Amino acid sequence: MPRILVCECKQEVSSFNPVLSHYEDFDVSFGAEILAAHQNVTSEMGGALTVFGARADVEIVPGYSARSITSGGTLCDADFQRIATEFLDAVRNARDVDAVYFSLHGAMGTETEHDVEGYLLAETRKIVGERMPIVISLDLHGILTDRILEHVNALTVYHTYPHVDFYQTGERAARLLLRIIDGAVKPVSVRVRIPALVRGYELITDTGMFGQCVRRAIALENSPGGLSGGMFIGNPFTDVPELCSNVYLCTDNAPGRAEREAIEIAKQFWEMREHLQQPLTSLDESVRLAASAKGRVVLVDAADATSSGAAGDSNAVLRALVEADYRRTVLVPIVDAPAVEMAMAAGVGAAIETRIGGSLDHRFTPLQVRLQVRMLSDGVFRNESHGSYWDGGRTAVLQSGNFMLIATSRPVSLYDRSLFLAHGQDPALYDATVVKSPHCQPRFFADGAEILINIDAPGSTSANLKSLGHTRCARPVFPLDDNVTFAPSAKHFGRAG
Numbered sequence: 001m002p003r004i005l006v007c008e009c010k011q012e013v014s015s016f017n018p019v020l021s022h023y024e025d026f027d028v029s030f031g032a033e034i035l036a037a038h039q040n041v042t043s044e045m046g047g048a049l050t051v052f053g054a055r056a057d058v059e060i061v062p063g064y065s066a067r068s069i070t071s072g073g074t075l076c077d078a079d080f081q082r083i084a085t086e087f088l089d090a091v092r093n094a095r096d097v098d099a100v101y102f103s104l105h106g107a108m109g110t111e112t113e114h115d116v117e118g119y120l121l122a123e124t125r126k127i128v129g130e131r132m133p134i135v136i137s138l139d140l141h142g143i144l145t146d147r148i149l150e151h152v153n154a155l156t157v158y159h160t161y162p163h164v165d166f167y168q169t170g171e172r173a174a175r176l177l178l179r180i181i182d183g184a185v186k187p188v189s190v191r192v193r194i195p196a197l198v199r200g201y202e203l204i205t206d207t208g209m210f211g212q213c214v215r216r217a218i219a220l221e222n223s224p225g226g227l228s229g230g231m232f233i234g235n236p237f238t239d240v241p242e243l244c245s246n247v248y249l250c251t252d253n254a255p256g257r258a259e260r261e262a263i264e265i266a267k268q269f270w271e272m273r274e275h276l277q278q279p280l281t282s283l284d285e286s287v288r289l290a291a292s293a294k295g296r297v298v299l300v301d302a303a304d305a306t307s308s309g310a311a312g313d314s315n316a317v318l319r320a321l322v323e324a325d326y327r328r329t330v331l332v333p334i335v336d337a338p339a340v341e342m343a344m345a346a347g348v349g350a351a352i353e354t355r356i357g358g359s360l361d362h363r364f365t366p367l368q369v370r371l372q373v374r375m376l377s378d379g380v381f382r383n384e385s386h387g388s389y390w391d392g393g394r395t396a397v398l399q400s401g402n403f404m405l406i407a408t409s410r411p412v413s414l415y416d417r418s419l420f421l422a423h424g425q426d427p428a429l430y431d432a433t434v435v436k437s438p439h440c441q442p443r444f445f446a447d448g449a450e451i452l453i454n455i456d457a458p459g460s461t462s463a464n465l466k467s468l469g470h471t472r473c474a475r476p477v478f479p480l481d482d483n484v485t486f487a488p489s490a491k492h493f494g495r496a497g
Contacts, residue, residue, distance in 0.1 A: 001057050001058065002058050002099060002181050003058075003059045003096060003097045004060055004061060004098065004099045005091065005094045005097040005101070006045065006049065006060060006061065006062055006063060006101045007063040007065065007100075007103075008034070008045055008065035008066065008103040008104070009083065009103075009104055009116070009120060010066070010067050010068060010103065010104060010108075011025075011068035011072065011075065012068075012071040012107040012108070012139065012141060012235055012307075013075060013235075013309050014073060014074075014237035014310055014460045015109065015240070015472075016239070016309075016460035016469070017072065017237075017309050017310055017461075018360075018362070019072070019073040019361065020074055020111075021072040021073050021074065021075045021076065022075075023079040023082050025410075026066045026068050026069065027065075027067045027068075028067075028083075028086070029064070029065040030064060030065075032062055033065075034062040034063070035049065035062055037065065041386055041387045042166055042167040042386040043103070043166050043386055043388065044103045044166050044167070044169050044170030045065070045170055046167055046170060046386075047170025047172075047173075047174065048103065048170035048171065048173055049170075049174075050170075050174075051170075051171050051175055051178070052174055052178075055178065063091060063093075064087045064091075066086070066087065069390065069391055069411075069412070070306050070307060070410075070411045070412050070413045071307050071308055071310075071411075072311075072411060073309065073311070073460075074109055074111055075109065075110045075111075077112055080113065080116065084116075084123070087120060088120070091124050091127050092127055097128070098132075098133075098181060099132065099133040099135075099177055100124065100128060100133070100134040100135075101135055101136070102121070102124075102136045104117045104136050104138055105138065105139045105141075105142055106138040106139050106143055106232070107139065107141055107235040109240055114240040114241060114242075114472065115143070115148070115240065117136075117142070118145045118147030118148045121147065121152060122147055122150075124151070130495070131495075133153050133177060133180045133181055134153055135152065135153055135156070135173050135180065136148075137155065137156045137169045138156070138158075139158055139163070140157050140158045140163075140232055140233060141234060141235040142157070142232055143235065143238060143242055144242070144248060146491075149191060149491075149493040150493060153177075153495050154176055154180070155173070155228065155250075156170075156172040156173040156176065157231070158230070159217075159230055160205050161204060161210070162415065162441050164441070167386070172228065176227055179227075185253075186252060187227050187228075187495075188250065188251060188252075188253055188254070188255045188492065189228075189248065189249065189258070189494065190250075190259050190262045190491065190492050190493070191247065191248050191262070191491050192247040192262045192263055192488050192489065192490050193244050193246055193491075194244060194266050194269055194270055194273075194488075195244055195477045195484055196269070196270065196273045196276070196477065196479075196484075197233075197234065197236040197243070197244070197465055197473075197477060197478065197479065198210075198233050198236075198245060198273065198276035199277060199278045199463040199465065200275075200276055200463065201439065202272070202275050202276050203233065203276060209272045209276065210272070213247070213268055213272075214231050216264075216268070217231060217247065217265060218230075220249055220251070220261050221249075225252045226249075226250075226252075227250040228248075229249045229250065231246070231247060232247075232248060235309070236465055237308055237309050237460060239468075239473055240473065241474060243472075243474070244474065245269065247265045248262075249261055249265075259490040263488045263490060266488045267488055270486045277463075278438070278463035279454065280454050280463060281453050281454060281456060283316065283320050283455055284320070287321060287326065289453055290326065290328075290432055290453065291328075293450050295448075295449065296433075296448060297433075297450065297451055298433055298435055298445045298446060298451070298453070299317055299432055299453055299455060300437075300438070300454045301317050301435065302455075302459075302462070302463055303316075303455070303457045303458060303459025303461055303463070304457070304460075304461065305415075305436050305438055305459075305461045306335075306412060306414050306436060307413040307414060308438065310461040311335060311360040311361040312333070312360075312411040313334060313335040313336060313357055313358060313360045313361055314436075315334065315358060315364050315365075316357075316364060317332070317434050317455060317457060318357065318367065321403075321432075322367065322369075322403070326432075328431035329404070329430045329431045329432070330402060330403050330404065330431065330434070331406070331420065331427055331432070331433045331434065332404070332406070333405075333406045333419055333420070333434065333436055334357060334407050334408075335408050335409070336356055336357065336407045336408075337359060338355075338359055339398070339407050340393075340394050340396045340408070341394070343376060343396035343398060344394060344396065348373050348375065348376055349373060350372070350373050351370060351371070351372050352370070352372075352398075353369075353370050354368075355367060355369070356369050356371075361459075361460065369400050371399060371400050372398070373396060373397075374398065374399050374404075375397035375423055375424060376396055377394070377395045377422075378395070379391055379393045379408055379409065379410075379412070380392075382418070382422075383416060384416050384417065384418050385416045385418070390412050390413060390418060390419075391410070392408030392409065392410055392412035392419060393409030393410040394409045395407065395408045395409065397424070406419055406420060413437075414435065414436045415439075415440050415444075416440060416444050417444050420433075427444075428448065433445060438461075438463065465480060466479065
């Protein structure tokens with residue numbers, strides 16, 4: 001009976017967020033707790049566990065899971081050492097396992113370790129040996145490194161953006177690992193690096209140009225002899241040496257075919273790179289457009305996207321609307337623990353005078369405002385995207401005239417409506433909603449809106465990539481540098497099994 005070790009370690013960081021992440025920013029589970037945490041959750045681990053559980057001859061060995069509550073700033077070295085020790089101890093304590101599945105992200109980073117996933121895999125190899133089959137799943141915003149590919153037999157990656165295939169990505173990884181265990185396939189992989197960082201609506205896989213490249217990789221994965229394929233566009237806010245875009249293809253012992261296909265996909269991606277950038281509207285013009293609109297407005301402040309690693313405490317859009325005397329109703333999320341604590345002390349119905357914004361990222365100047373406390377909560381709620389619980393810490397719904405603020409004590413993902421709905425606020429009922437996420441499923445905010453404005457606001461996850469100040473990623477790279485050239489070449493990876 002094959003025994004399969006399953007572990008998880010996931011976080012996406014922004015190197016430009018000045019607030020370090022810590023151990024307390026992770027939901028940590030050990031052993032059987034992992035199975036309970038992913039029950040009825042459409043995560044990668046949930047998908048993998050379903051596939052493994054369907055095989056009567058397979059025994060699941062749950063090891064360790066550290067899932068960040070949301071993305072954030074660079075992980076503190078000391079806290080990473082604690083996570084890494086717990087992770088690797090679980091690998092050491094898993095006796096007589098026959099294979100390994102890890103659910104990872106790809107864009108973790110610490111103060112000194114710029115390839116966390118590669119480090120964990122290299123250390124795992126030292127423990128389990130060179131012949132142990134290892135398959136992992138990754139986010140397409142992961143940074144694909146040599147060290148990762150050197151220590152896995154194969155991997156799967158999300159095929160969708162916005163991401164809706166968490167569960168399916170885990171299923172694909174589990175099915176591939178079982179085929180390797182059964183001796184049915186011999187995976188060989190190729191990777192083609194592309195010196196480009198990309199953002200924008202053309203990355204939406206259902207409708208954008210980027211989807212053409214992803215569908216070519218999917219076609220190879222689903223063809224005879226194909227095992228896995230996808231694109232990695234990295235997280236341009238995770239400033240690390242190997243940050244770039246990548247094509248990844250894996251076949252059953254057909255490296256020549258994988259190389260040819262990967263190079264052609266990379267050429268196609270490079271040709272469309274100019275289109276894979278987000279046009280932005282200045283803050284002043286965004287406010288003018290919002291004021292002139294008759295219907296519902298979506299104000300996209302992706303520069304403060306918590307799911308991309310920002311602190312979530314930007315008040316730039318709020319301040320601009322207030323100073324312009326915007327009169328229509330506005331719904332705004334913001335991280336501000338001091339304001340929440342003041343509201344908690346005052347109680348529901350009370351009025352408080354406080355400063356909002358800039359409590360974490362000091363590029364933002366706090367805004368003095370008088371607010372009425374409308375609701376208080378512990379900030380724990382189930383999200384509508386894949387059913388797991390999110391925790392924004394103690395949370396207050398605060399109103400100032402036509403402005404309704406949902407203030408959390410800690411960052412929480414904002415790529416769907418979960419925070420709003422959990423606190424009695426439906427974005428569809430507001431004239432304007434500030435959305436701190438670059439792209440969301442249309443049904444969450446865009447459907448029915450008169451206008452969606454992508455704002456060129458300051459922040460650690462701005463799509464204005466030249467404004468961020470990269471110092472570590474390999475140069476030259478588009479669009480940070482001019483006249484970047486590209487001659488595609490493939491690097492091969494494969495392991496004896």
